[in-house]
Amino acid sequence: MSEFFSQIHFENRDFFVLRDDLIGAEFNGNKARKLEFFLHADLSAFNCILSHGSSQSNAMSALSSFAKLKNLEFLYHPTHISSFLAQNPCGNFAFALKNGMKIISQKSEFNSLKNSPSTLFIPEGVACKEAEQGFKSQARLIDNLSAELGCDFDIFLPSGTGASAAFLARNSRFSVFTTPCVGSPQYLAKQIFALVPDSKVRILPPAIKAYFGELKLEFLRIWQRLKEQTSITFELLYDPQGWLTLLANLSVFSKPVLYIHQGGLGGLASQLARYERKFGLENLAIK
Incomplete structure (x- = not known):
C-alpha cells in the first residue's frame, strides 16, 4: 500500500485513511x-x-x-x-x-x-474553480488504491466551504460523504451547489452542534483517542467533528470507509493551548 494511505483499527472498526497530511512540509492536506x-x-x-x-x-x-x-x-x-x-x-x-x-x-x-x-x-x-485540479489527482490516487486492494470505498471528509468534497465527488466513481464544520448542512449545501450545481455529495448532520473553532471536550477526547489507538495525529478544527459524525452514521456506509486526513497540523499547538486555557492541563492527556 502507498505511503499516503494507512489502514487503521479505531473504536473496534476498520478504516482506511488517505494521508494528505504527508503531502509536504510547507503546505499539505486539502489546501x-x-x-x-x-x-x-x-x-x-x-x-x-x-x-x-x-x-x-x-x-x-x-x-x-x-x-x-x-x-x-x-x-x-x-x-x-x-x-x-x-x-x-x-x-x-x-x-x-x-x-x-x-x-x-x-x-x-x-x-x-x-x-x-x-x-x-x-x-x-x-x-x-481552479482548486478542482488537485482533486482530480486525489481521485486518481484513490482509484489506484482501489485497484491494488480489489475493493471499492465510501469516502468521508469533513467540510468547511465544501470545495474539497464537491470537486472530489465530481471526479471520483465512489460515493462521497461529508459534514459541515462551518454553519449548517443547508449552508454547506448552498456552497457546494454554487461550485458544482449537480453535485451528488451526501451531507450528514454534524454529531455535535458547535460553531467553527468552538472548544468542546468531545472534540479533544476523540482527538486523543485517535492518537492513542492509531498513532496518527489529526488536527483539531475539522477532524474531530468529522470522526464523531462518521462514527455516529456507520449504518449509512455500505463499503469500506476511506477517511481523508485534513492536514493542517500547523495550527495544532495553538488549539491545544486554547483547550488548556479553557479546560485545564489535566484534560490534556497528550500535549
Whole structure:
C-alpha cells in the first residue's frame, strides 16, 4: 500500500485513511490539493495574493507559504482577530506572520485590492474553480488504491466551504460523504451547489452542534483517542467533528470507509493551548 494511505483499527472498526497530511512540509492536506493548479500556473502578472477568512485558518497558513514560495506578497483580511491572539501570535497566525503576511483590516482597502489587475484574489478556503485540479489527482490516487486492494470505498471528509468534497465527488466513481464544520448542512449545501450545481455529495448532520473553532471536550477526547489507538495525529478544527459524525452514521456506509486526513497540523499547538486555557492541563492527556 502507498505511503499516503494507512489502514487503521479505531473504536473496534476498520478504516482506511488517505494521508494528505504527508503531502509536504510547507503546505499539505486539502489546501495542498486546492493549490495544485496555482503551483504550476504562470503568476508573473501578479505582485500579490489576497485572501480572507479566519485568523487561525489552515488556508491562510498554506497561502502564506505558497506566496513566499512564489515570491509574492501575501495580504489577508481576517474575519476577526482576538485581543489575545493579537498580543500573543501563535499557531497558523504566527506562522503566516513569520512568512510575511500583511494584515488588511479595512474592508475598503480589501475591496480596492481585490479589484486590482495585479492582485491574485483567492477566496476563503481556496474555494474556487481552479482548486478542482488537485482533486482530480486525489481521485486518481484513490482509484489506484482501489485497484491494488480489489475493493471499492465510501469516502468521508469533513467540510468547511465544501470545495474539497464537491470537486472530489465530481471526479471520483465512489460515493462521497461529508459534514459541515462551518454553519449548517443547508449552508454547506448552498456552497457546494454554487461550485458544482449537480453535485451528488451526501451531507450528514454534524454529531455535535458547535460553531467553527468552538472548544468542546468531545472534540479533544476523540482527538486523543485517535492518537492513542492509531498513532496518527489529526488536527483539531475539522477532524474531530468529522470522526464523531462518521462514527455516529456507520449504518449509512455500505463499503469500506476511506477517511481523508485534513492536514493542517500547523495550527495544532495553538488549539491545544486554547483547550488548556479553557479546560485545564489535566484534560490534556497528550500535549
